[in-house]
Amino acid sequence: MAITVDASGDLSPEEQKRLKADLHRSLFRNKVRACLLVAPLVVFILVTFVAPIGNMLIRSVEDPQVNEYMPLTSEALQDWDGQELPDETIFAALAQDLIAGRESKEIGKAATRLNYESSGMRSLIMGSARKISRIEPPYKEALIEADKDWADIDNWKIIKRLSSSYTSSYYVAALDMETSPDGEVSFVPENQQIYLKLFWRTLWMSMLITAMTVLLGYPVSYFLASLPVKKANVLMILVLLPFWTSLLVRTSSWIAMLQSQGILNDLLVWMGIIADEQRLQMIYNALGTVIAMTHILLPFMILPLYSVMKTVPPSYLRAARSLGANPWTAFWQVYLPQTIPGISAGAILVFILAIGYYITPALVGGQSGQFIGNLIAYHMQGSLNWGMAAALGVMLLVLVMGIYGLYSRFVGVNNVKLG
């Protein structure tokens, strides 16, 4: 492009305008180029990772079974006020649904869903569906004749509540609460609470594990940071090798170490510390989970701590000492405050990783060492109550995101370091 310059050496106004436009265009082009580079991965992550999680979010409030497989009853119940037993039209709608559902063999799905709310609903629905071909109008009397539970107004209230396609019932259940047939929400008796107890256990065990990693990791990081780089790099292998070793390998080695016929118990018996018949139960309980997870997560504490401690000049400690501080004061007032970023980075990382754990608690945790992740897996694969699994997953996700928010405020996403 030719630029014409007038006699005074300045650009003519038109030229200035054109240059400005050119600059803008070129900046814009650069912006587009940067976006195009990032776009493939952004789209990929959105489709393969974010969409599944969004889908799970929807699933945790979705409740289509009753609406889908008992459509006429659901619709008829819309105008029912819940004061007294439904009238004949609603019973007739129910009869139609039962006939259709029996033919398509899909009434069981609605029955199963209703049974999550109140056990006994399944047999009520399935039993009536079996008898429906022999039932004649008027349906109200005939159905109550077939199963007197149809005269129980609470059962009707449950069907009405579930007849909408969306529900908060999974979250209510995941908070160990129940909805009475009248729609009031209250906590279930303490001895029946499962989920809150498990959430608390997951939280406090994760805190314990985090505390253990700080306790073990801080002195070791300090030791590594105070060594010459060559020596530290050699010892660092002892930290990095576990870090690079498969999670399942480490978990199975803890089984070999801790089980009652395992290495640690053998060693204790051989040394005469415990008798052969009183071998310690160190695995398949909460203790096993804590030991194995502390081991697995310790490198995640040592690595950020070490990299922060490397930046603290040792002369500060010496200066404090020469100014009269005793070793403890020098450490507490001078050294520790400078390593706080490392501690918080490591602790939040370990804590986030710990509360989402599944594999290790499942393999070494027994009954008392299970985490919330194990319950999610159980609802996914065991009970097939997928709505419940989704609700628990969303709650765990909110928890993790909250803590991660703290993490990025303290540390910043860009400061995540590997190896």
Next chain:
Amino acid sequence: MSVPSYAGPLERTWYYAFRVFCAAVFIFLIAPILVIVPLSFNAEPYFSFTQGMLTLDPDAYSTRWYEEFLTSDRWLESIKNSVIVAFFSTFLAASLGTLAALGLSRSELPYKGLIMGLLISPMIVPLIIAAAGMFFFYSSLGISQSYVGLILAHTALGTPFVVITVTATLSGFDHNLVKAAANLGATPTYTFFKITMPLIMTGVISGALFALMTSFDEVIVAIFIAGVEQRTIPMQMWSGIREQISPTILAVATILITFSVIMLATVEILRRRSDRIRGIIS
């Protein structure tokens, strides 16, 4: 660091206690991994040392578990599956991640923090949640219980590592080199392959190794979305530990440990090379 000559007895005791404590932590870190190796040569089907092993009786040792591993169809199948899935997902993760890191290192990119957060999210979100979500979503797309589904899932989980390592390499990258190349008449493509690529290669490779390791070691998502046909090594180990626990697991573990030693060494060498190239003295 050594104990100074003027230190009093208390300080001396403290100093040695501290060293003993650190040694104990190092043993805690490494012992479970080292213990696996001799146990995998156990002649008996136990997870503990037998009398014969402790007296170093050669008959107490055998390679039967390795033979079992290498002759079992299920294990061989799982090796094949792991290699297929790890290869494709690593390749995808490395390509997509490197491109994204190049974009992220440009100052013109808007909403950088948000994009970075999104791209790193597969590393932050607990795997059990990702697994549950993917199970529903991939089933509805009809790609669960297939190689495609598993490869896509593992790619998503591996990309954050590539993004992080390559972005780190690029942070020390001198953008004047690209301008110089353009000035000398090189096309952008030529510049990329001749100037940029060799300089960020170490970051790309170590990111790819992280992604490879992630895929090779990943079990939670695999349990949920892979079928019997796609059974990987970690899945086989998982069911092995839960069902018929046998020292074959330990033989596999030993092989995997060897594998991680090689990985660790490679990444370390690459890291030093990268530091040297970028002029950071190690």
